[in-house]
Every structure is written in C-alpha cells, then in structure tokens.
Amino acid sequence: MHNPKLQFLIEEFPRLLLTLPPDAPGKWGLMNAQQMVEHFIDAVLVAAGKIPVPQLTPEEKLPNMKAFLFSDMPFQENTKNPLIKDMPPAPRLADMETAVSELRRAFKAFIESYKEDPAKEIINPFFGPLDFNGQQQLLHKHALHHLRQFGIDA
Secondary structure (H helix, E strand, O other): OOOHHHHHHHHHHHHHHOOOOOOOEOOOOOOEHHHHHHHHHHHHHHHOOOOOOOOOOOHHHHHHHHHHHOOOOOOOOOOOOOOOOOOOOOOOOOOHHHHHHHHHHHHHHHHHHHHOOOOOOEEEOOOEEEOHHHHHHHHHHHHHHHHHHOOOOO
16 A cells, blocks of 8 residues: 555554553543544544535635645644534444444445545535545544544554
C-alpha cells in the first residue's frame, strides 16, 4: 500500500485500538474506548456513503472548514458534534474485538465505495462534499484525535 495515511488507518489504527480496555475512559469526553470505536465505525460508514447525512455547515463556511481539514491543526479536545447526543449510547457490539473487526469491515466498505471513482464526492456533515482524498484526510485526522483522547501517541 503506497498511501501512508490509508495504511495507518487500515493497519496501525485498529492494532492500537486493541491495546485499549473496552471501558477505558478518555482524557476528555464521555465515551469509553469501545463507544469511541463504535462512533468511529459510523464515521467511516458516513465517509463510505453507507450512512447518508445532510450537510450542516453553510456553504460560505466550507472553504475555511476545508482549509482546516487539510492543515496540520488537530481537532480540539471536546469538539462538539451535533450528531452525537450528550450521553454516548451503550455499546452495541459484544466486545472490543468485535468492534475493531467491524471497524476493519467499515474501512473495506470505504475503500470499495471509491474504487470505481476516487473523485466521487460524498457529503460529510461538517466539511461538505469530499472525494476519496478528502475523506481519507478527515478519517486520519479524526483517528489521531481519538488516539490522543485515549493517551496513545501515533
């Protein structure tokens, strides 16, 4: 695989997640480790177009949002996501291993959804229409955010 960010997402990120106990608390936020993995599965499925979502960011703010997306600036701690309730839902999968396995499956669906047309754009609620490169950038930035949340340096 020649794409370092995609390789990280597919290989390294799941391996790092498996080092966390499912009930490990984050340094910030309310999700435990398994809830975070399940949240990330949903984010990958949004990027794959499997969970359609409306664009929430007004068009005039998208250029600044995309500039941030492609910058080296990390997401802030406790970034509010209006699509997530105040209290995280109970884990829906049996255990952490199952959750990480489902995450790997979601990454395969993501890659498959762009296989025919990497320039295809899928709506992200915060960053608007993103092609494969944009979605991958977002997932990588998002993954690093959650690894920091759980005290893992990557």
